[in-house]
Amino acid sequence: MSVKFEVLSHTDLFIGLSKEQALNLAACGKEELYHQDEIIMQRGERGESLCIVLTGQIKVEPEAGYDLVILGAGQGFGEMSLLDAGPRSATIRCATPEAELLCIPGPAILAFCEEHCCAGYQIMYNLARDLTFKLRHRNLDSRSTNQEN
Amino acid sequence: MFYKVSYVITGASQPGAILNQKKAPQIGAEIQIGATHCRIVEIKNLLPPQGDCAYLHVTCQALDPAAGE
Numbered sequence: 001m002s003v004k005f006e007v008l009s010h011t012d013l014f015i016g017l018s019k020e021q022a023l024n025l026a027a028c029g030k031e032e033l034y035h036q037d038e039i040i041m042q043r044g045e046r047g048e049s050l051c052i053v054l055t056g057q058i059k060v061e062p063e064a065g066y067d068l069v070i071l072g073a074g075q076g077f078g079e080m081s082l083l084d085a086g087p088r089s090a091t092i093r094c095a096t097p098e099a100e101l102l103c104i105p106g107p108a109i110l111a112f113c114e115e116h117c118c119a120g121y122q123i124m125y126n127l128a129r130d131l132t133f134k135l136r137h138r139n140l141d142s143r144s145t146n147q148e149n
Numbered sequence: 150m151f152y153k154v155s156y157v158i159t160g161a162s163q164p165g166a167i168l169n170q171k172k173a174p175q176i177g178a179e180i181q182i183g184a185t186h187c188r189i190v191e192i193k194n195l196l197p198p199q200g201d202c203a204y205l206h207v208t209c210q211a212l213d214p215a216a217g218e
Contacts, residue, residue, distance in 0.1 A: 057166070057168075057183060069164050069165060069166060070164055072167070095184070136195065140165075141164065
């Protein structure tokens with residue numbers, strides 16, 4: 001695991017964690033490389049991990065032919081399945097020539113949270129805050145689209 | 150300090166984006182969001198800053214005519 005703390009410190013999931021905590025949690029994951037248009041997650045699949053974009057961009061497709069949002073470095077995805085154990089709600093596809101991800105198994109994140117309660121609280125707070133930011137973005141994006149139509 | 154930015158693209162059928170970046174966005178700067186090349190036309194604070202993170206909302210204009218098709 002060679003992800004540097006400098007990268008993790010600008011990643012939502014790791015905000016407020018110590019360097020040691022962030023590196024320990026990141027060490028539970030593995031780095032994955034995807035290429036343009038390659039599918040990273042498939043809608044309807046069982047969700048098993050939360051992924052963080054290290055470089056490049058990915059796009060979120062809740063249904064075929066509809067791109068909801070593009071996520072860049074520092075952004076996480078797959079958190080819904082981590083929290084509610086439901087299937088993936090969208091297909092995730094690589095939106096740039098390459099995208100590097102850090103994918104951490106959901107059970108490892110939950111175990112880390114249980115073992116380190118203060119850090120666990122911070123991680124759950126970070127996840128909630130990131131979800132509300134995505135909702136705000138979606139509201140702003142919808143408003144912009146409606147104004148154009 | 151880093152910036153968590155909600156990008157909305159006007160004049161394109163392409164989706165917006167959420168990006169974390171070390172440099173503050175600037176009006177007039179050009180940015181690549183997925184397949185869409187666009188120019189920043191407006192920047193607003195979206196939420197109060199927290200810790201080292203500022204939360205911004207940026208409106209962009211698509212520069213690639215094909216992006217609006």
